[in-house]
Every structure is written in C-alpha cells, then in structure tokens.
Amino acid sequence: MTSIEHHLEEHSGRSNGLDSTGMDEKHTPWNHIIGFSISLVLTVLALWMVLHHIIHAAVLFGAIMALAILQAFVQLYFFMHITEHHVPQWPFHVWMLTLGVTFTILFVVASIWIMSFGAESY
Amino acid sequence: MKRNQARTFALLTALAGTSLLLPGCGEQVLVFNPVGPVGMIEKQIMVLTIIMVSIVVIPVMILLWIIVARYRDKPNNRAPYRPEWSENRILEIIWWSIPIIIIGILATFTVQKTFALVRPPNKVVNPLTIQVTSLDWKWLFQYPGQKIATVNYCEIPSNRPIEFVLTSNAPMNSFWVPQLGGQEYTMPGMAMKLWLEADKPGVYYGSGANFSGEGFAHMHFNVIARPAGEFNHWVQKIQSTAPPLSLQRYAILARRTIVQPMSFSTNQPGLFEKIVSQDGGMYMRRDLTRGKINSQAGTD
Amino acid sequence: MAMADFLVKAPSAGRGPIEYTHEDDALRIFGFWVFIATDMVLFASLFATYAVLYRHVGHGPGPLQIFDVTGFATETFILLTSSFTCGLSTYSMHRGQKGWMMAWMVVTILLGISFISFELSEFITDVAQGATLQTSAFLSAFFTLVGTHGAHVSLGIVWMTLILIQLAIRDLTPTTARKAFVVSLYWHFLDIVWIFIFTIVYLLGEMS
Amino acid sequence: MLHNAENFASHFFVLGNPMIYGADVSILLVIFGIVFVLTYYKKWGWLWREWLTTVDHKKIGIMYLIAALLMLFRGGVDAILMRTQLIMPNMSFLKAQHYNEIFTTHGTIMILFMAMPFIFAMMNIVVPLQIGARDVAFPYLNAISFWLFFFAAMLLNISFVIGGSPDAGWTSYPPLAGITFDKGPGENFYLLALQITGIGSMATGINFFVTIMKMRAPGMTLMRMPLFTWSVLAASIIIIFAFPVLTVALTLLLLDRLAGAHFFTIFDGGNPMMYVNLFWMWGHPEVYIVVLPAFGIFSEVVATFSRKRTFGYASMVASMIAIAVISFFTWVHHFFTMGAGPGVNSFFAVATMIIAIPTGVKVFNWLFTMYQGRIKMHLPMLWAIAFIPNFAIGGATGVMLSVAPADYQYHNSYFLIAHFHQVLIGGTVFGMLAGMYYWWPKMFGIILNERLGRWAFWFFNIGFYVCFLPQYWLGWMGMTRRMYTYSTGMGWSLWNFISTIGAYMMGIGFVFIVIEVGYSILYGERDLTGDPWDGRTLEWSLPSPAPHYNFARIPEIAGRDAWWTIKEARRKGDPVVESKPFKPIHMPNDSGRPFVLSVLFFVFGFSMVFTWYPLAFVAFLGILISLILRSFEYHTDHTLSVEEIRHTEEAYGRV
C-alpha cells in the first residue's frame, strides 16, 4: 500500500481541520502547544488556589470545578479535535458526548441529593 | 359521532362511579379501608389517580373496539379507506394536550401530598414514639417513653399520632401497616421516620414488605390500637409482668429465627441508638446527635 | 492498494485525514466516540459512588491523612504531558512523518508507565499505612475510582505498544493510522477523566 | 481424603433435592442427545461453520431467537412452579429457599436472558434489511455480543445444579446479597453472569447505534427510516448510557463479596442504599430498552396490516426519543419508600408521570393508523391489537405507582407485580411474538400456522388477564411480593387460586406456540414471494430468507415506506427496473474467535464464582491474547465476485 504518498500529497496543508492553519507550514504544532500550555496553567491555578485556601470552601470548590470543566474542553478541542468534521454526518458524536455529559452530571448530582436523605428542611 | 360521545360519557361516569364505590366493598381490601389520616390521604390520592387515568384509558379501549370493528378488511365494508392519510395537526395537538393536562393535575396533587406526609398527621396531640427494628425474621418494637418493648406485635393508642422510627439489624426490610398508611424501608445504619395514626381501635395487619431472606414470609405482626386509657393500662401491665429485655436477650433475638409475639418490661437504654450506629453506621447519626430522634417525645 | 475501490465511498474518499480514508475506518472512529460516551457514564457512576461515600471513613484514615500533594501533582503533570506528546504523535501522523509519530508514541508510553508507577507507589504507601480497599467505604471508593482509571491507562499502554509494533511491521496505512488515531482519542479521554479525579478526589480531599 | 472430596462435592453440586436431581438428569440427557444427534448425522462441522463461527447478522439473530425462546421456557417453568406453590395457602410444594431461588432466576432470566436477547434477535434480523445495509457496522463485534450473552446465560443456568442459584431477588439488594448474609456462590453466579452479558449488550448498543447512523442506503434520511429502526436507535441510546451503570453496580458488589470492600456493607461506612440507587439508574432505563423495540414492531405491524401509512410519523419519532431521554430521570420511583425526602420523591414522581405523555401519543397514533384503514387480522396484528388495551392498563397502573404517596401503599405488593407483568408481557412479550410471527417468513421462508397460532393467542391472552388482574386485587389486600407462602384468613386464597389457573393457561398457550412452530416447519406454507404480507419496508423487497449479502444492489431510497412506494409505482404500471450492474461485494470473514473468546469469559466467570483465582487468571490471559491476536489480524474480509452474486440472484429468480 503505497497510495499513502499520493494520499498525503492530496491533503497536504489541509489534512486536519486545526493543523491546517498557516502555522502548519512552519511545521510547528502550535495548536497542541497552546492546548498544553493552557492545561498546565489551569492545573497549576487550581492546585494553587486549593493549597492556599484563597477563598471560602464552597466558592473554591465551584472555582476548581469550573477550571476542570474548562480543561476538559481544552482537551476536547485542541487534542481530540472534536470540532473537526471529516466523518459524514458530523455532529452525531458530539451529540452523544453531550448526552453523556448530561447524564454524568445527572447521575452524580442526583445521587448526592438522594443519598443526603432529606437533609433539606421540611 | 354524537352517539359515540354519549356512549363514552356514559361509560366514563359508570367507571368513575365504580372507582368511588370500590373502597366500600370488601373489608379485606386493606388499602381501601384505612383507619387513620395517613391511610386516608393515600386512599384519596389513589382514588383520584384511578379516575384520572381512567379518563383516557377507557376511551382508548372503546376507540380501539370501534375502529377494529369498523375497519376490518371484509368484503363489502363500506367504511372509508384512505391509505395515504397520515397527518392531522389538530388531532395530534389534542392527544398531546390531554395527557399533559391529566399529568399536570396528578403532579400537583402528588407534590402536595408528598410534602404533607412527612409532617405529623395531627399537630395538636403530643405524638408517641415507637422505635422499630427489623431483625431476622421478626419485628422488635421499643417504646422509649414507656421503657417497654414488644416483639411481633405492637400496641398503640388510637387518635394519637405515632412517630415510628425505623431501623434494621439485618438485611433491610420495609415496615408496612396497610390500614394505617404506606410503608417505609427499615435500613441498617439509618433511622427513618414514619408518621401513622389510627382513628379507631382495632387490630391491624402489618408485615415486612421488602424481601429479607428465608423467613421473610413469616414477618407479619398485628398492630393493636386501643383508646388511650386502655393503652396506658396495657403499658402498666407489661411494665409490671413481662421479663426485662437484657442485652443477652436481645442477642438471642437478633439470631435468625422465627418467634411468637413477646413482651418486655424494660428496654435497654440506648439500645436503639446503638443498633443504628453500631457498625460505623453513617447516616442519620447527625440526626441522632442533633436530637431529631427524640427519645423523650413520647413520655406521658 | 489491495482493497477494491468500491470500499472507498464518495463522502470520505479524497477528503480528510488519512484515518478517514476508508468508510470502514470512519465507522470505527465514530464507534469509538460512542464507546467514549459509555465509558464516560461508567466513570460517572464511579464518581457518584465516590461523592456519596467519601465522607464515610469508618474507622480508617480520611483523605487528608493519605493524599500526598507532590505525589498527585506529579502524576497530574506527567499525564498532562503525555496527552500533549500523544497529540504530537497524531500531528506527525497527519504530516506523514512516521518516524516522529512513532517517537512521540514511545514518549507517551514511557510517560504512561511512569504515571502508573507513581500511582502504584502511592497505593503501596497507602496500603503500608493500613489504608486498604477493605478499610472503609471511602477507601473502597477511592481505590476503585482511581484504580479503574489506572487500569484504563495500563490498557492504553499495552494497546499503544501493539499499535507501535503494527506500525513498524505494516507501515503507516489508513488502517494503522485509524488504530493510532483511536488510541489517541482514548488517551486524551483518560486525561480528561484524570482532571476530574485530580479535582474531585485530590483537591477536594485537600480541602476537607 | 474421601471425606474431603465428599465435602467439596456437596458444596459444588446442589444435593439433596429430588427436583434438582431430576434437573441434573434431564440436563445430562439433553446434552447427551444433542451430542448424539450431531455425531450421528455428522453435523459437527456444519454446526461450527454455519453457526458457531458466523458473523452474519441474520444467523446471529436466529440464534438469539432460539435462545430467547428457550429462556422463555425456562423462566416460564419457574413461573409455573411459583404459581403452583401459591395456588393454596400453606402449601409445601416448594421450600422457602427453593422458592427464593426460583423467583430470583425467574426475574433475572426473563429480563436479561429472555427479553434482551429477544429484542436483539429482532434488531439483528431486521435492522440491516430495513435500512438497506449488508450487515451491521461491526459484524465481528456482533458475534462477540451474542456469544457473551449465550455463555452468560449458560453460567446463570448452570447455577441451578452446580453451587446453588442466587436467591436475593433479581434486584439483588445488599446487604442481603452481601457476603455477610449470603455466603454461597449463588450471588456470584448472578453478578458474573450479568456482568458478562452486560458487556455484550453494551457492544450491541454501540453497534446498532453506529449501524443506524451510518449504514443507511443512500436517500434514507433519518426521517425516512422505518419506525422499528427508529425504536432500535432509541433503545441503543438507552443501552449506551444505562449499561455502564449496571457494570459499575455489579463490580462494586462483587468487590464487596470477593475482595472485602465496603461499598454496600453495613459497617465501616458502607451504604447499601447506594447499590439500590445505582441498580435503578440502570434498571429503570432497562425496562424501556425492552419495550421500545416492541413499540417499533407494533408500528410496523399496525401499518402493514391496516394497509395504511403510519399516522403521525414525526410524533412517533419524537415520542420515542423523549421516552429514551426522560427514562434516565425517573429511577427513584423504585424506592420512594426509602425516605430520601419529599423533594426527591416529588421530582422523580413528576418525571415518571411525564413519560405517560409521549407513550399516550403513541397509543393514539396507532389507533389512528388503523382508523380508515383496512385491517387484516393475521397473527402479528392480533397480538398488536391485544397489546393496546393490555399495555394501556399496565401503563395506567404504572402512573398510579408513580404517585409517590400512593406508592407507599403499592410498593412491593402484588399490585406492583401485576403492573410490571402487564407492561412486560403485554408490551415486550406481545411485541416480540408479533415480531416473530411477522418476520418468521423472512427468517425461514415459512409462514407459521394461523389456526394453531390463534389457539396460542387466546390461551395466552385470556390466561394473562386471569393470572394478573387478581394480583392487583391481592396487592390492595396487602399481599407482598416474594412470599413463598401465606396463611388463610387474609382473603388471599381465592385470588391466588384464580391467578394460578391463569398461569397454567398461559403455559398451555406457550405449548401451542411450540406445537405451531414444529407443525409449520413440517407442513407450513412456504413463502416464495419474499413479501407475504404486502409489506411496506425494504426487508420485504428481498427473497425469503434473504441471501447472505442481503442486497445485490444497494437500493436508492426515495421516500418513507420505501418498498411500498416502489410497489405503488409498479402497480401504476411504471416498472422500476434495477438496471445498475452488479458490483463486487465486500463481506466480513467468519471467525471462530468470538466463540472461543466467550468460552474464555465463561471459564473466567465460572472460576470467579468459586474464587479459583489461578484459573480465572489463566482465562483472563486467554481473553487478552485473543484480543491481541485480533488486533494483528488484517485479512478480516473477503470479496464476492459479480459472478457469484449473479449466480445467487438467478437462483432466486431475481435477475
């Protein structure tokens, strides 16, 4: 199978939705570098905030969860190229992930709520 | 078309009538013969639901009958045949909205009653607390206020709200006295609360409703409701005649056996709390400490 | 090309990166995305269990006693970096640079192995201190959640190694490219899961 | 020494019960018989080549069907035994322990090893044909799914004679199912069998999701898909998101039992309620997994036999998707009585009721598909019509249960038992039987006998009401489920007696089905047209049974009811001739590995049941190795030449 050369020739420069920016020409994977940097910054930030207890616990928890979610998007966007559409009927895997995220949140939040056994006042 | 409507209406009323009458028939249909406010609320909402669901389900059946009879593929059937007819916005709006309305009504009542049932049924009268423990395969009732205990039967004063506090020292079970009201799980490591009340004296069937192994089928008991005076009399009798419930006796009780009803004159102080929190039971410990399970609540 | 032309259906043929060349491979990539959705729910259930049980320390130690900041911070940075190198591998693949692609894969595998080693040594320390799966509900939930992630990573390492071998034997073809792409998706997904373990298990533990 | 062996044997084999000895003997006899027949007729090679190694979705579907019918029989015998024990008060036909094992296996088998494979049978046989595909997206994975299911079913069934059956209910709640109260290996059988079949089901969910999303013939847009395919899509979505939760619930309970973990124990912080929570997070969606494909079948059957387009197609689709999504928001209704608080109960009660809305819409749309149609009462239609009132009552009692305060009175009573049999039998079983009758000609080229079928229908249907309507009443009278016996004086005796008679009638109905199948195979009418019912969807455009590559040419779809449109055009004298030339077809290779892999899973599961870890480890290694071998396999498919295709098509007379 040497059709690969032909294949690459045909797609050079636009082989990948994200890598196909102008930067691509310089052979530097800028997108990956940006993604990696952001994720490092987010992680360090979260760690720092917790170790220094900079804000009240409840707010802090909200903040680090927000950072985690942000970072998940960074992975999805910069590394997993979720926004690319090479597959026919492109957005369906995004829908499935969205449903998955919905049920993830539901399962976790609802379980905590249920298992708190009526801590709500009545 | 008119005639169909009339027929539907007649049937509907007939059905509503039967569902209202239904509770009347058969003493043994326990859930429709409640003897207390909790069971009563539950019965009312059950009857309401039966009516509400019948409003759609019965017409559906009638419709099915009519359609199948009319549009059978027989020779010389002159009923219209429109093989391509498959959309009608108005019809679809109708049958999206009817269930929506019915469910809306039901939902309102459900939420209202769900919240109502976690409060004591009667706020005027001082409630009595009974601590219930499901064991393998028997029921232990402790009266913290009266310092007595019973096994496989339980006496209560009528016309007074009872706060049953439920736990288990065995696989979980469910405490159910149909004529007084609905059930609630008894779970190890937890103490749940169930409000019930009997309006009339009588003997009421109760049972474990959640499967707990081999002896499960034998886990039934009687709840005997008596007027306050008689109840107090019974308490005194037990206090003076029955043997004490020592820790050893409890240990024997906790074994996997099926036993006859028993009575005990004292109850080991703190036994219930100990059962709940023994194995590092986590839940509701905060309630125990916060005093939500109020051992004093029932003293006379 | 051995395979007949009709396999390469119009929509994907001649468009998109190498791993989408064949309809069959596009299907598999799509299928793998769906698998990721299922795996997400699997972790969701484990997270739910952990969230419900993490205060249930029984007679055992709590999070503060057993979590070691440098330990989990190191693990986190290793895994983040491996996600990056894994991305570089895919990047090289898309540019047809098989050598670089394999090199970055090797780096990723090595980072993966060191992640697992750190995790194992963390676990071993815990066990040595008497904090085991059998100690309390909290620890059961902790070991199972983190361990399941670790098992996924280990599987990823084995899998990536297999693909590395196949790349060496069979060269970069649409099929091997698809396999490499799928494993990279898996790897990044595990990184996401870890971010939540880092946040919900470790950081929250530090806050308690 | 001898004593040790004896001791071992008495723990390993279930001894001391004549019924079980009987079962042992009959199992041995059946195995012996099968081996003998296969050897005598020299069919071993045939069995291996044609069935055990096949990756053809149609054959896999047929195997699912056979397994499902066998399991219906096994579960049915369990039911008959239970009902016999309950026919009168204080019966001593079964002991408590035995009764407990029987209802546990009855529920588990009926839901996971009868209903699930039955819907998988229908999915496999029909979906690729309906969407104009040559196979499912991942045929090899499909074979793995089947064999995992099959060996998981074997694992659970074997517990009857080896080690003892699980006895904590199909829900298997700890702490009763935990190691403290249940030492025996029975629970392990349950956990491992479900785990293994669960993996298979998950793979099936992904497989059919991808198949339906990506393998449709050109022109078949989503809104042109047959409703059965839509229902399978919805069910697949539920499988994808529900089954991982079951995997986790089972794993954690297994860890508790085998590794001494404390998820659901009652000490060291464990919380048994979390299992209940996880179980129903899967368990509730599960019931819609088994009922949605039945809805799909009814949609096909009703349209075909009313000779009319489905009414309100868009609503039908929307309601299925709505049911699929909302089904994840309702699980707490299975434990309203746990006391999670009025806020929790209210939320989940309302979410549960909401499902009645889209379901109701479907019912009305079925009715109006028949309205102004021309209804032909063939067997599939008979079951479909019987389904509507049955399911309407079952659904209505479901709504009654969903009213949380009322459920405090219904929970765990026979009212609940009646509800779920009414939806499971009236919905799922009726649906699957309708589907079986409907597609039987497509599977085997034979039409099942109408007359025997009607006998079966009436016995089963009347028997159903006789059996389960009294159970509502029993529930109201305070009878709880899972009681192996009851005493006189509660007024339960009469109703239990009637109920048991009904169960026997259903048994007779089932016997008629068996006779009918046997009779039809011998003397039944053959279907030579490929379209015996004047169908509307693509599967009827193919010969019966369909050739292994399904479509010689992939059809172009121009509208909904694709085949009907073509026939209409022909009726109007516009012969739509297929003029495209044949092209070579790419087919997946058969493989013995799915079978071997699943055998290894079986060995793994079995050794885990008895905690024989070394053997389990070996089996696990075997599993890994066969996965690795697959990864290195590159020649996984072959090509059918134009010659071969023309030859086959000519044999069908279709060139």
Ligand code: HEA
């Ligand atoms: C195929 C399986 C199936 C299906 C489809 C359903 C459908 C429904 N079920 Fe059922 N259910 C089970 C299988 C199923 N169930 C099982 C197996 C259990 C018990 C498990 C165990 O404990 O062992 C159970 C238990 C169960 C409970 C728990 C009770 C308890 O344990 O105390 C509840 C409570 O809410 C419930 C509710 C419902 C509702 C509201 C529906 C709805 O989806 C029904 C909707 C349908 C209709 C309503 C009929 C058609 C509609 C119309 C004709 C028009 C509109 C109608 C109205 C507006 C009323 N079910």
Ligand code: HEA
């Ligand atoms: C799809 C699922 C499904 C199906 C089809 C059935 C079918 C039947 N079920 Fe079952 N059932 C469940 C799912 C199902 N059930 C579940 C989930 C439970 C809960 C379990 C638990 O509590 O854990 C349950 C529990 C359950 C109970 C309650 C047990 C208890 O709580 O104590 C009862 C009691 O009547 C019962 C009866 C029946 C009957 C009579 C049938 C009939 O429809 C069966 C009809 C019979 C056949 C189809 C086969 C016929 C057999 C022969 C012809 C052979 C004749 C041979 C001899 C007489 C030896 N079932």
Ligand code: CUA
């Ligand atoms: Cu479990 Cu309270």
Ligand SMILES: [Cu+2]
């Ligand atoms: Cu449910």
